[in-house]
Amino acid sequence: MSPRAGHPGPPSRTLAFVESPVQLLNVLEWARPHGLRGGEPDVLRETGAGTGAGPGPASAAGAAAVPDPHRPSAPDRPPAAEPLPSVPAQVRRTAAGGPAPADAGLTVVVLSPTDPMTRGQLRRMADLARDEGHRVRWEEARGGATAPFATIGGLTGLLRRADRVVMGDPFSRYVQLLLTITRARDLVVVDDGTATMEFVAQLARGERLVRWHRKGGRPGPRDLLFAPVSSSARRRLTPGDRRRVEVFSSMPVTEVPDGVTVTANDFAWTRARFGPPRITKGADMVGTSLVETGVVDGERYLDAVRTLAKAHGVTRYFAHRRESTEKLHRLATETGLEIVRPDLPLELIARRGPIGRTILSFPSTVVHTLPLALAGTGVRVAVCDIDPAWLTDHASPRAQGFLSGVTGTARDVHRLTRVSPA
Template sequence: MAGECENRRAIDRMSPHMPISPLPPPAVVWAESPLQLLSAVEAQHAGLLGDGTEVALRAGSQSLAATAEEVLRLGMPPGLCPPAPASRVARPPRDGRWVIGDAFSGAVQRRLLSSGGRRLLVVDDGLATIHLLELLTAPAPRPLARARARLGVPRRALGLAAAARLRAAARAGALTVFTALPIPAELHAAVEALGARLVCHDFPWLRGRPAAPPPSQRLVVLGSSLVHNGLVHRRPYLEWVLALADTEPLAYRPHRRECPEVLAELRRHPRIMVAEPTGVPVEISLRGLTAEHWVVSLPSTALTSLRLVLRAAGTTIEGVPVPADWWTADADPELRAHLSLFVGGGLEIAT
């Protein structure tokens, strides 16, 4: 990992006679997804992290590399070092905050247990953020594991130990959750009763960056990972997008985990412009949309974040509830209920 970034070295070169207020201890960010990286940038902008914050990116991720390049181009908040790829989970700092997004990662949990007491900042990682809060505030101890994960005995033990460590950090006032997601009031109260600090934001750093050029099409459809993940049947999803294209030309923004067969069929339609996947999250790539644009999507955390980013622009953003017969057997009722949080005042699909 690179050392302190240039702005900290510049401070060190200042005259010893110049009054300088004490700097917060630098933080270390471990980002494994574009949203985690963007959330960490917003946390830096919000003043939750110290000067000289280092950012380690999971190596081998094209989407992370592309997002880091775009963040650098936009101009990072002061105190944030340029992101750099790392082959293993970044080691927590001795004094500053350790910033993570995926508390369900086995590698993150092992690092958490081996690092002793540390101040932790958890940033958004999509729907998993709410799942994490529900597990931490459950009446009976539950292992930290992804929804629908099947755990063996060793993995369950690791998840239980990691949950105990996070709850202990909360009781000690050392756990902060930084989120832009709609946290239900009952869950919000339970998190604070645990001792954790919940800090909400609306992407002020990103909203302050120059707007990106919007697509020429008025209608923008956000791609979904639900087909790729085996939760929604491919054919009705495709028919829905094709029916939208019959009403007017549309721009389709693929999800970074999009089903290749879906994209192949959509690209053959003359009224659908499928954007080339860059890995940059739509919160960044679509922040130039205007009041003339209309965004449509199946349930997604991107609906929430885009509503915040584009609030001043007046863009229409509508979530579409998934019809019951679209779901596969792998989509359990709990998951369906979770996803309903990210629809808002949605449109019904004609069936």
């Protein structure tokens, strides 16, 4: 379904909830074409060391911070999150003239997770959002037993005054609970990776909202307890006479619910802000958290990475923020790959460069987003299918079909059909 013809003027109060760096990136992508650009940066100050080839995000090592009462303190920055020399630090872009005005159209609320890598990337994305003139409110939403009550209590007023609510993860129980409070007539879902495809399909079929890798299993006690809230959230995400719903996505969306507006995310903001990158002669590989989520067997994954790296001359492995330290240590020891823990979403890392002429990936969001972010650079993205033999006994019955769909619907990628262990 095509987007509405002409967007109305920006509502006076737009509230965005994000829980991951990619969600925040896609909020920034959404804000620009929707008239919420904030204060355009007009001064570049070099506040971070490094050899980056142009303005970009704050580096993980030593970038000066913009004072903010909601920004987490320095101890939250994990040493492991610092980029290796092969991924240069960047020049920090800051806006002249002080903070964004109090009536700025967009306020981003970060519902901070506990994972150190995710927190580190979110901090840097929050800097970028501030540099664009948007207000950022950091919530320690998972900082103890009483944190959810304090967070929800502190956000209730903002939610009730909001004209539009933007969310990155409609499957999140936190977000679903917050949806029961808001009176906003405009609801927007921005990409949270491949989960967006499943969300739209479930909404179209009137199904309960369940993440794809959990679908097919029996609901647990928490699921049953939270079921009324989840059902309420699904109803609120269904368009009606007094409610408009938009999905902003770079993913292929085939089953569109009646009344839902789908707007394409082509990563125009990313391409305008970063790059073009310097292209190296070698190949890079993108890691996945399919082992950590219990979908793929760890030993099979290690064998596949080793085989792909040898066959395609891969030298660097860009780790997913959720990959375990133990698994990454084994990969480095047994494959000789240089393990890079990016300090920002991979779309920005690749766009700022340097990046390999070929990027290898397993089925994941990046097989859809990287060709858009790297359009016109000549970089080739190649995707390797997940062999059914790699799946664990605990994998959802839908896992293979969903992962094959992620690969099959990707545009502008080279498909590697099978990997045989060396």
